[in-house]
Amino acid sequence: MLLDQEDFHLIDVAKSTIERLYIDGKHHIGAAVRTKSGKIYSAVHLEAYIGRVSVCAEAIVLGKAISEGESDFDTIVAVRHPDPSQDHQEIEVVSPCGICRELISDYGKDTYVILKREDKYIKMKINELLPEKYTR
Template sequence: MMKTYPLNESDYHLIAAASAKITELYEGNKHHVGAALKTKTGKIVAAVHIEAYIGRVTVCAEAIAIGKAISDGEKEFDTIVAVKHPYADEVDRALKVVSPCGMCRELISDYSEDCFVILDVNGVTVKTKIIELLPLKYTRNS
């Protein structure tokens, strides 16, 4: 069973930052996921994903937020969240917190093994440690 932690005011602020970023920059078939990352220094970094016609070229919003933070000299991360904007043809117009994909789970854990991740589990927004989403992760020493 996944261990979860209570969401706090800072977590809701992070969700709002991701939501604001994707609302501002949403573009059908180009940008439909926004992410926000809080560093251990308290800096909030937000980004959108980059969609490409050839799927393997697409880059997730979490990866771009991590790259942006690292490029700004931030090396330690506290919490990350991704939010999906509905496509133009979707009836439900609500923004939704989404779970990081497998590659993003690897990336988050490679750069911050103790990072919290905010995600939706069965319609409930929860927070957990990245390692809970990537059990038995390889280590560099093995």
């Protein structure tokens, strides 16, 4: 599915969040989620020296929205800030990891996820990224 202006705005919010809060070795992923009510929340991930303690930006942004009383999610996007040593310094949309796919589908089975495919953005329902998910 192609993106609309609201989706491009969501990407811009995620990018501006990581641009503003980027710290090498601490925060390199930003995320933004739009709820079905139209509110947008954004956050960065928390890096830890012991990797298993790190928390993805998607988890933090969902928690932030849930903490504000939101529970119906429309679209989510994550972006990655490049390391300072990389030649290419553009912030790029990235696909959620497997754990985040599980989390997004647990809290919003109809949520769209924005992805970058080649030179264009698309959005897919989370259940397309996590097919045949187990059920409770």
